[in-house]
Amino acid sequence: MGHTFDCVIIDYGHGGLTLDGHSVHPGHKEYTFGQVDQDGHPLPETLRGLTVREGVINRMIAWCLMKLLTDRGVVVHDAVAGRHDWKPETSSRHAHQPWRDLEVANIPLGDRISFANGYDNGLLISVHSNAMGTAANPGPGQDVVRGAAVFTSPGQTKADPVATSIWDALSSIVGGLGTRMLTPETTDGDPDYERAFAVLTKTDCAAVLIEGLFFDNIDDAMVLLSGGGRTTLANAYMRGIMAHVEPRRVVQRFGGTTYKPGVLLDDLTVGEVHPAIAERLDRFRYHHLPPHLQAVSKPFSDLAHALALGDNHPKAGNVTTGQGPLEGPALTEALTLLWQAKNAAVYTMVGRG
Numbered sequence: 001m002g003h004t005f006d007c008v009i010i011d012y013g014h015g016g017l018t019l020d021g022h023s024v025h026p027g028h029k030e031y032t033f034g035q036v037d038q039d040g041h042p043l044p045e046t047l048r049g050l051t052v053r054e055g056v057i058n059r060m061i062a063w064c065l066m067k068l069l070t071d072r073g074v075v076v077h078d079a080v081a082g083r084h085d086w087k088p089e090t091s092s093r094h095a096h097q098p099w100r101d102l103e104v105a106n107i108p109l110g111d112r113i114s115f116a117n118g119y120d121n122g123l124l125i126s127v128h129s130n131a132m133g134t135a136a137n138p139g140p141g142q143d144v145v146r147g148a149a150v151f152t153s154p155g156q157t158k159a160d161p162v163a164t165s166i167w168d169a170l171s172s173i174v175g176g177l178g179t180r181m182l183t184p185e186t187t188d189g190d191p192d193y194e195r196a197f198a199v200l201t202k203t204d205c206a207a208v209l210i211e212g213l214f215f216d217n218i219d220d221a222m223v224l225l226s227g228g229g230r231t232t233l234a235n236a237y238m239r240g241i242m243a244h245v246e247p248r249r250v251v252q253r254f255g256g257t258t259y260k261p262g263v264l265l266d267d268l269t270v271g272e273v274h275p276a277i278a279e280r281l282d283r284f285r286y287h288h289l290p291p292h293l294q295a296v297s298k299p300f301s302d303l304a305h306a307l308a309l310g311d312n313h314p315k316a317g318n319v320t321t322g323q324g325p326l327e328g329p330a331l332t333e334a335l336t337l338l339w340q341a342k343n344a345a346v347y348t349m350v351g352r353g
């Protein structure tokens with residue numbers, strides 16, 4: 001096996017949605033289906049006028065990929081938000097669309113590349129979907145323009161084995177998603193495409209760009225617009241990446257669950273709490289917030305820690321329940337709802353300071 005990376009930097013292309021659900025770049029990288037599909041066949045009434053936005057699809061798939069990787073202990077950084085050590089925290093506002101918590105702006109490529117270049121041994125994954133406007137020819141062995149393709153910079157680099165693994169994972173999807181390279185492009189003997197995209201050549205770290213299907217092909221669009229389709233793609237990306245990254249050291253096993261220090265409170269000792277409780281407690285972190293938001297967050301954090309770890313825990317503040325650590329499903333529920341209440345309270349404070 002080739003090189004092992006110690007973190008993954010995710011770059012999701014183009015813009016997302018504003019808070020009220022509008023595209024931040026109306027008309028940019030989007031496609032609206034008309035009366036017929038790419039082959040000239042009439043589209044069903046319900047699909048005519050359907051608009052697919054690449055930036056939105058990219059965020060949906062990227063969030064899923066980031067979650068899958070962090071669940072496996074991989075250190076993930078968000079190149080678009082400029083966020084180090086990303087964690088899948090979800091605001092109550094976007095509880096059912098967690099991907100909307102990602103950065104919505106189309107951050108300039110130079111900024112995303114500089115962020116990635118902060119990681120010598122990082123692996124940059126740029127998540128995109130393709131459009132026929134830029135690649136109108138069917139891939140080798142194909143009779144229609146569709147499918148996924150994986151790109152690296154020209155020549156053999158540390159990124160090529162990763163691209164091959166992602167390619168293999170995509171190719172092994174049961175039922176097939178119409179992977180685009182049916183015969184390897186022969187430039188370097190790998191199945192990936194070789195392109196001098198800036199995101200691939202201006203990055204010091206290894207970089208792979210994935211074009212996950214064509215959003216203006218109706219068959220591919222149906223996959224991209226379904227949760228199952230996006231999860232399938234993200235899973236394939238994850239499987240390809242996992243063969244080349246070193247997850248955080250595993251420090252604890254609890255009830256058969258492998259638990260990673262990334263979601264473990266730093267001062268919890270091994271086996272102190274159930275991983276589900278530790279994960280919830282971790283969401284109450286407030287030291288990164290500005291003082292006026294810390295002031296609102298801390299009481300929630302204190303109460304959460306007192307409930308789960310007992311009054312005498314250093315993170316329980318001055319809370320006095322008169323109880324030791326509690327446990328069970330009701331505690332899990334209480335921490336979940338308390339966290340949502342904390343988020344709502346913090347939102348009321350945003351912009352005040």
Ligand SMILES: [Zn+2]
Nearest residue numbers: 013054128129
């Ligand atoms: Zn794109």
